[in-house]
Amino acid sequence: DAGVIQSPRHEVTEMGQEVTLRCKPISGHNSLFWYRQTMMRGLELLIYFNNNVPIDDSGMPEDRFSAKMPNASFSTLKIQPSEPRDSAVYFCASQSTGRFNSPLHFGNGTRLTVT
Amino acid sequence: GNSVTQMEGPVTLSEEAFLTINCTYTATGYPSLFWYVQYPGEGLQLLLKATKADDKGSNKGFEATYRKETTSFHLEKGSVQVSDSAVYFCALILAGTALIFGKGTTLSVSS
Numbered sequence: 001d002a003g004v005i006q007s008p009r010h011e012v013t014e015m016g017q018e019v020t021l022r023c024k025p026i027s028g029h030n031s032l033f034w035y036r037q038t039m040m041r042g043l044e045l046l047i048y049f050n051n052n053v054p055i056d057d058s059g060m061p062e063d064r065f066s067a068k069m070p071n072a073s074f075s076t077l078k079i080q081p082s083e084p085r086d087s088a089v090y091f092c093a094s095q096s097t098g099r100f101n102s103p104l105h106f107g108n109g110t111r112l113t114v115t
Numbered sequence: 116g117n118s119v120t121q122m123e124g125p126v127t128l129s130e131e132a133f134l135t136i137n138c139t140y141t142a143t144g145y146p147s148l149f150w151y152v153q154y155p156g157e158g159l160q161l162l163l164k165a166t167k168a169d170d171k172g173s174n175k176g177f178e179a180t181y182r183k184e185t186t187s188f189h190l191e192k193g194s195v196q197v198s199d200s201a202v203y204f205c206a207l208i209l210a211g212t213a214l215i216f217g218k219g220t221t222l223s224v225s226s
Contacts, residue, residue, distance in 0.1 A: 004158070033213055033214070042217070042218035042219055043159075043204065043218075043219070045213050045214075045215075048213045091159070093158075093159075093214075100147075100208065100209075100210045100211070101147035101164070101166055101208050103149070103161040103164065104159075104161070104214055105161075106158030106159045106160070107158050108156070108157055108158045109157075109158055
């Protein structure tokens with residue numbers, strides 16, 4: 001089991017550029033979550049999918065953020081245009097939907113720096 | 116609403132000291148409770164969980180008991196090691212919701 005795979009591990013970009021973060025969940029997991037981690041705000045849920053369908057996107061900061069899950073094995077989080085305040089570590093996690101309280105499995109995150 | 120409050124860090128201890136990290140929650144239903152741990156440069160890993168009142172979750176010498184009467188899930192370890200240095204997150208989940216985390220508590224253990 002390769003675990004949840006995120007890419008890239010680090011991303012440095014200039015303000016105004018488009019950024020795409022990628023996630024491959026654990027095979028067979030039906031739920032996928034995107035979290036953002038900052039020192040000031042801790043871990044914030046951005047959006048989560050169940051069976052590739054977005055269930056709750058109320059945490060997405062604004063229209064500059066969008067997320068897709070075109071199939072069960074891939075998801076993207078896009079920021080366009082990026083701003084310095086988007087600098088954070090972005091985590092993807094997946095969960096088996098056998099039970100609602102199954103543990104989440106996290107990737108190692110993408111550290112985004114916007115200059 | 117649903118929320119988790121955990122003690123502010125950092126917590127600094129000497130090796131073999133006793134550890135307690137306090138966690139309390141507010142929930143509109145009957146949550147399951149978790150502790151996750153994050154080592155430097157890594158994602159979060161499940162440390163332990165409890166799904167009903169009076170359940171005790173345990174793993175790697177860490178324990179936490181689900182206390183419904185005090186809405187608490189405090190993390191304890193009898194003798195910490197340098198390798199336990201990490202950030203610890205308390206979390207809850209309810210049916211139909213995503214996992215809700217506390218702000219995290221940084222633990223630093225020195226030899």
